Amino acid sequence: MAITGNLETFNFIDIFQILKKDKKDGILVVESPTKKLAVYFKEGDMVYIREVVKIFYIYLDIDFNQVLKKEGISKDDLYQFLVSRLPILLAVKKGKFSFTPGFIKYPSDIKSLIPLEKIMMYLSRQLSQEEVDRKISDIKLVFEKAENWTEIAKKAHLTEIEKKILSLIDGTRTVEDILNETKINQLTLQRILYGFLATGIIQRKKQKQRKIGFALTKTLLQKIISRIKGL
């Protein structure tokens, strides 16, 4: 199924969050008014960025070795090329994106070169107020650390202030509590929490008990279920 959209309403962090979570293999195509870029993903990590003149050129090669051959680069140069082209990709703010899962066959020795979590945290530090309000929309939200947060946080290369905020996330403090306790600028806090959520370091606190605003009995609920089934 599709993973397509517009970069103005669905930014790179949001896209990377989806590709990383599911450890997807495939090609992310980014079309801005001035550039056409193909970003190659292996197991949810970015391994190569290529600029093309026409989109269909991307789909002429189904083997990653063939891509490298055409581009005239060796596997040893991949890191250098990725680092030099990453700013070009991340500077694209307007345009369309579309992810084609699978499609490309990677050799087994192609590994992650830059942790995507590090890129996502870097991007989160530059988010606008409008963007952070999309995820951190409520000061009453409570977050908790994810099960594997230490592993992700290590890959994300957190700053000192980010580490401090992370230490305060305990499943009881609201966003408002953290604001009051640290006196941190609200936008900065929202950016940090956005990055944490997108990378999977934290998650919304799971509700142990949900509130049902009516004295429902199991018999009445069964009646409702039967009624709906019979419609």
Added chain:
Amino acid sequence: MPEKKQKQIKIVIAGPYAAGKTQFINTISEIETVQTEARTSQAQEKEVKDHTTVAMDFGRITIDDQHVLYLFGTPGQERFDFMWDILGKGMVGLVVLVDSTDPSTFHEARKIINYFESRYPAPFVVGCNKQDLKGAWDPKDIRTALDLDEEIKVLPLIALDKESVKNVLLVLLEDIARHL
């Protein structure tokens, strides 16, 4: 003899603008959905549809002589979010709809989820509407985009199809049963 007053059970159908809330209710309600619509005013909204829900709309399903299930649809636009508070009180469950073909609607759905989870944490499910259309996102990817964990059911939906709407409601009711 005066008619005996029926107890009202409330399920809220929330979601971004044009996610299909009114259609969802229309498809399953035993009465013609009571709508409070107005002509859309903002240019962007006009491109999507001519009329929109401004207060709420509701449908009804009679359960027995004493109970009736109401499905309340909340207005999609953020400027009507005061209605979320009114409708959230006393609900037994929540269905949040998204337009699977338009990822920009995921952000508003997340805001709605954040709001209700912080104030009225009732059982809820997400219905990924327009799954029959080209360019529809996979519910699994929509789950990640909405920052939801595996506990929350994120379901494919075609709001025009009665069986699809029934499935979403039944999954919600099963979830409610787990919390009784």
